[in-house]
Amino acid sequence: MNSSFSRTIIYLLIGYVILLIILSMSDWIQTNYPRRPSQLTNQERIQHPVYHSSAIRALDKFYDLSDSEKTHIRHQLNQQLTGITNWLDWLNESRFQVICLGELHTESTRSFLASDFFTKINMDILLLEAVPEEINHFMTLFDNKRDYFPLLDADILNIIRTSTKKNPHIKIFGIEQTNAQQNASQKRHSRDDHIFTNFWDRFESGKTHIALLGALHCADTPNWFYGNLCKEIPFSSKLTHINVIVLGEHQNGPLEAFVYFLDEIGLPKKNFAIHDYLSLPSFIDESFQQLSSQLFDKYRSVIVFRQ
Numbered sequence: 001m002n003s004s005f006s007r008t009i010i011y012l013l014i015g016y017v018i019l020l021i022i023l024s025m026s027d028w029i030q031t032n033y034p035r036r037p038s039q040l041t042n043q044e045r046i047q048h049p050v051y052h053s054s055a056i057r058a059l060d061k062f063y064d065l066s067d068s069e070k071t072h073i074r075h076q077l078n079q080q081l082t083g084i085t086n087w088l089d090w091l092n093e094s095r096f097q098v099i100c101l102g103e104l105h106t107e108s109t110r111s112f113l114a115s116d117f118f119t120k121i122n123m124d125i126l127l128l129e130a131v132p133e134e135i136n137h138f139m140t141l142f143d144n145k146r147d148y149f150p151l152l153d154a155d156i157l158n159i160i161r162t163s164t165k166k167n168p169h170i171k172i173f174g175i176e177q178t179n180a181q182q183n184a185s186q187k188r189h190s191r192d193d194h195i196f197t198n199f200w201d202r203f204e205s206g207k208t209h210i211a212l213l214g215a216l217h218c219a220d221t222p223n224w225f226y227g228n229l230c231k232e233i234p235f236s237s238k239l240t241h242i243n244v245i246v247l248g249e250h251q252n253g254p255l256e257a258f259v260y261f262l263d264e265i266g267l268p269k270k271n272f273a274i275h276d277y278l279s280l281p282s283f284i285d286e287s288f289q290q291l292s293s294q295l296f297d298k299y300r301s302v303i304v305f306r307q
Helices: 002-032 049-063 067-080 084-094 107-117 132-143 157-166 179-185 191-202 225-232 253-264 282-287 289-296
Strands: 098-103 125-128 171-174 209-214 241-248 272-274 301-305
Touching (some): 049 253, 084 107, 125 191
Parallel strands (some): 125 171
Antiparallel strands (some): 272 301
16 A cells, blocks of 8 residues: 555656646747737727827817818828838938837837838947847847747847848847846936946947837936936937837827828828927817827827838
8 A cells, every 4th residue: 555655656746747847848938939929900990089089179170170271281291291211211311320219019010110110221230128148149049040039029030130131230239227237226226227328338429329119218208218318418419319209000099099180181091200290280289289298299200100
């Protein structure tokens, strides 16, 4: 009986060890060979109903205008909602030394950036929200022709692939706060302070740098990365810089309401950029005040991609 009991215990232990091995292997595979997530696109035009009333009010006001006033507003919007290619031509010609590119970390955003932005932009240095060890890992995967690997829950390899193809001599660095920085700071410095420090460590005068970061890091707001950059380097200096936010039409409620308005008044449906909000009709600022406070007061340029 003791022998039978001992065998049972041994079999249980062996089974437990095998289970641990299987679970460990599964975790390792998921970590090192993650699957590209399936993208289920919500096709509803109104995904932020709380903001939709602003679009309805704007449309009511628009339809009360005279035909000449409506024609004038449409004409102004057509002129100022720049096509992405034209906006990128302007950006390349402007030769900014620092472009803070703010995004939401989604597959749709990264896909748009890879296909429509990084295939056309001229740059020397790409700075990512990653630590150096992660960059080394990404570059190894890239060299090994891996198709997909996420950074902050969205694919980064396709951006590396298209950036490198467009700019063969590009340098890619990580400027995320490291564990050592976090442990050493003892709350004297914030994460964005460390990102800012890491940026300067990788900065090369006369080169074009693109920092692909979460949208808030690129907002012109105190204590965030771009706010720190503006505080350190005024716009009047020789170091030219710009902050840009990239959003899908449904990734922001006030933006969704604005796009709905554009569609309803008959403007062509397209990806577009706005880099001079003050040139938009005053009607827009009066009708979509939350759009101004959330986006145009914080970012010099706004890129909108349609789903």
